[in-house]
Amino acid sequence: MxxxxxxxxxxxxxxxxxxxxxxxxxxxxxxxxxxxxxxxxxxxxxxxxxxxxxxxxxxxxxxxxxxxxxxxxxxxxxxxWHLLDPLMSEWLAGLADPAPHLVREILAFRYSAEPVVARLAAEAAEAADVERLEAAYQGMARTADAAHEQHAEYDVAFHDAIYQASHNLVWRQMGHLLRPSIIALIQRSQEPLHRLDAGLHDSLARHARVLDAIRRRAPDAAERAARDVLQRTAVDLGIVTDTAITPQHAVNP
Amino acid sequence: MxxxxxxxxxxxxxxxxxxxxxxxxxxxxxxxxxxxxxxxxxxxxxxxxxxxxxxxxxxxxxxxxxxxxxxxxxxxxxxxWHLLDPLMSEWLAGLADPAPHLVREILAFRYSAEPVVARLAAEAAEAADVERLEAAYQGMARTADAAHEQHAEYDVAFHDAIYQASHNLVWRQMGHLLRPSIIALIQRSQEPLHRLDAGLHDSLARHARVLDAIRRRAPDAAERAARDVLQRTAVDLGIVTDTAITPQHAVNP
DNA sequence: CTTGTCAAAATGTCTGACATTTAATAGGCT
DNA sequence: AGCCTATTAAATGTCAGACATTTTGACAAG
The missing domain is CATH 1.10.10.10 (Winged helix-like DNA-binding domain superfamily/Winged helix DNA-binding domain)
Structure with a gap:
């Protein structure tokens, strides 16, 4: 080359x-x-x-x-590659067209990790952590109809707040992976024939359940809710094949 | 200074x-x-x-x-600090007396993460992965009475093999954290009045259960077994307060 | 066929001078 | 006194050129 x-x-x-x-x-x-x-x-x-x-x-x-x-x-x-190096995350986040394989790996990681992180967050969160989560969630709600880039920043902040709330030095470092993966998702969602927006309101509701569970210091609920947030994406990417594995307390059609 | x-x-x-x-x-x-x-x-x-x-x-x-x-x-x-940078792990691993706080954070991370990783490993392991696990386990068994440093290397290899077997790019990077944390543990165990050796045979048996579960492709069992491997350490360090939370293969009420 | 030597090409290192940024300081004005 | 400004000092950043070291391949001698 x-x-x-x-x-x-x-x-x-x-x-x-x-x-x-x-x-x-x-x-x-x-x-x-x-x-x-x-x-x-x-x-x-x-x-x-x-x-x-x-x-x-x-x-x-x-x-x-x-x-x-x-x-x-x-x-x-x-x-x-040192995917967890902050420099790498920065480079990845600004990449116009990241390799789909790489995005899939990162999201597969998140799908397996974030439920655990959310559980820890529910166990360790302090007032400031809940406030940060709350602020990010409000931002997400406020920008639901705005440009995707703007909404994505609050999305990143929300998930990062979960990692922060775990109060673990190692987990907190992994918040760097959020921006590249979330940006890659919204880019993909803007491709034609993709209906990720369709579930936007639904997505907001799922985020709310995570926030609520952490605020209530309910580890089990937080773990389930965090899994639900990523489940649609995981199914889309073929990371998990069966949506019935986590049967939502209500129903998943 | x-x-x-x-x-x-x-x-x-x-x-x-x-x-x-x-x-x-x-x-x-x-x-x-x-x-x-x-x-x-x-x-x-x-x-x-x-x-x-x-x-x-x-x-x-x-x-x-x-x-x-x-x-x-x-x-x-x-x-x-970029705890997940391989350079950092190398520096940490050779450190004579790492800050107890830092070791505790890393082990708390491992205690929460490795069960999930073991689950993924049980889902994704291929023949070569099981072989690597098996080899490391045999090494652990063989050096059970040898110098701690030698045993520790096989211990690192065993846990690293779990991360590798997850077949996820991100999880695999985190194997770097193993050496510093395991070395710190054996150093601490050599301090007087520490009875970590007492549980060595027991530790070997717990590792065997992880290997077995992954070989059988049994995710649930692998998750439980991995948690049990780290449980004694986690209790010692005050990461988890109640040993009854995961009451061994017996039953979960 | 093997071995040793030499030459070419790449990265690594050293040195000294200079550029740039930051913070402190001194001075002058109101 | 107090505030603003210009100067100075001190640190890191940059440059250019020469040189060192390592690797590889070619070539010739045994």
């Missing part, structure tokens, strides 16, 4: 890193491929070798690249 | 980063404190400014430090 397709560039090393990272995440190179040499990048983007080295250092620290003296720079496999 | 207490140093920038990281993780500096300047580090350790900058770049990318031009380098709060 050459550099010809990449957009031009002006700015610091961070921006360059972001640019290259998104090209990698978009699959412009295959795992094992050789990555352009420092000097080529330097001349192509018109920046100093220093900036290139700094950018490549970022990509290396997130597991996207592997560099060895004499050998050159190689592209690493998706299995080696 | 000065540099006087730190051991000498010879080697590359990675080693220097590790040295400084462990000093930070050990709490030699408080959050918000100023970190020594590049030139001071350079002269103190007898390395070039370049090496120092590379080392500090690592510490910055893991959220341990925060650097701004003109202001200097500051130590960040534990809330900002």
């Amino acid at each position: 050459t550099l010809d397709g990449l957009p031009p560039h002006q700015g610091g090393a961070e921006e360059l890193a972001c640019l290259l990272a998104r090209a990698l995440l978009a699959g412009h190179w295959q795992p094992g491929d050789a990555f352009p040499r420092e000097l080529d990048l330097s001349t192509h983007f018109g920046v100093s070798r220093n900036q290139v080295r700094n950018a490549l250092a970022s990509l290396t620290s997130t597991g996207l690249l592997e560099r060895t003296a004499g050998r050159g720079t190689r592209v690493r496999s998706i299995d080696d | 000065t540099l006087d207490g730190l051991p000498p140093h010879q080697g590359g920038a990675e080693e220097l980063a590790c040295l400084l990281a462990r000093a930070l993780l050990a709490g030699h500096w408080q959050p918000g404190d100023a970190f020594p300047r590049e030139l001071d580090l350079s002269t103190h350790f007898g390395v070039s400014r370049n090496q120092v900058r590379n080392a500090l770049a690592s510490l910055t990318s893991t959220g341990l430090l925060e650097r701004t031009a003109g202001r200097g380098t500051r130590v960040r709060s534990i809330d900002d």
Whole structure:
């Protein structure tokens, strides 16, 4: 793969890193491929070798690249990517068209993890946590008819508040995964023939049940409610095949 | 805090980063404190400014430090650490005396997460996964009477195999947390008056039940068994207060 | 066919100078 | 006194060039 397709560039090393990272995440190179040499990048983007080295250092620290003296720079496999690195989340979130496979993996993770996190949140939440949840929920309700991007930010804030409320250092770090996955979902929902909006009001109601359960410090209810929030998405993506597994206390037609 | 207490140093920038990281993780500096300047580090350790900058770049990318031009380098709060960064795990694993608070957080995470991961593993495991689990388990059994360090490696391998078997990109990354937490546990168990060895044979039997459940593709059993593996530790650390919550395979009223 | 040596190419490192940002400080004005 | 401004100092950030090191492949000798 050459550099010809990449957009031009002006700015610091961070921006360059972001640019290259998104090209990698978009699959412009295959795992094992050789990555352009420092000097080529330097001349192509018109920046100093220093900036290139700094950018490549970022990509290396997130597991996207592997560099060895004499050998050159190689592209690493998706299995080696540090998906939980905040830098990676940032790059992923702004990606126009993330690999569907990757989005599916992240959402499968969330579908299995968030019920547990919600349970912990219901056990550990303090007043400030509930307030944050409440504020995010109000924002979601208020922007139900607004632009999807705006609604998505409150959606991210809501789920992040759940992770925060778990009061666990490790779980809290994983809130970074929310933005990329939620943004990817709304992008997909804007494709034609997709009826995710149809369930928007329903989605809001499910979020309300999570909020309510955490406020009532009801772990079991919180766990169930969190699963229900993600269930529709999980079914859509084939993460879970049978909707009857979690039979909603009411009914799922 | 000065540099006087730190051991000498010879080697590359990675080693220097590790040295400084462990000093930070050990709490030699408080959050918000100023970190020594590049030139001071350079002269103190007898390395070039370049090496120092590379080392500090690592510490910055893991959220341990925060650097701004003109202001200097500051130590960040534990809330900002990237605990899921593989580099961080490596530094943590070799730490002589990790902060008890941190170990507790990681184990609380594992106690809540591993049952879910084991469930996924039971649903998704393939032959190779079961083989890896089996091999690690045999290693654990074989080294039951050997040095703790050796046994711990198989213990890490066993739990990592569970994460791997989940076949989820995100969960698999979290296997990195295993080594530091397990090493911290065996260190603590070697303290006098600690009777963790007493339960070693029992621990082996619990691991066997996890292996068995995953081999049988029994998600419910795997989830319960994984919880039981960590339960004793969780009770010891006060993560869960009541041992009756999960009353062993017997019955759940 | 194997082995050793050499050359080319890539990343890694060093050094010194300079740029930029930030914070403190001194000075002058009202 | 109090406030605003210009200057200075101190730290990190950047650059350019030379050099070091590592890896790989080619080539020739045994």
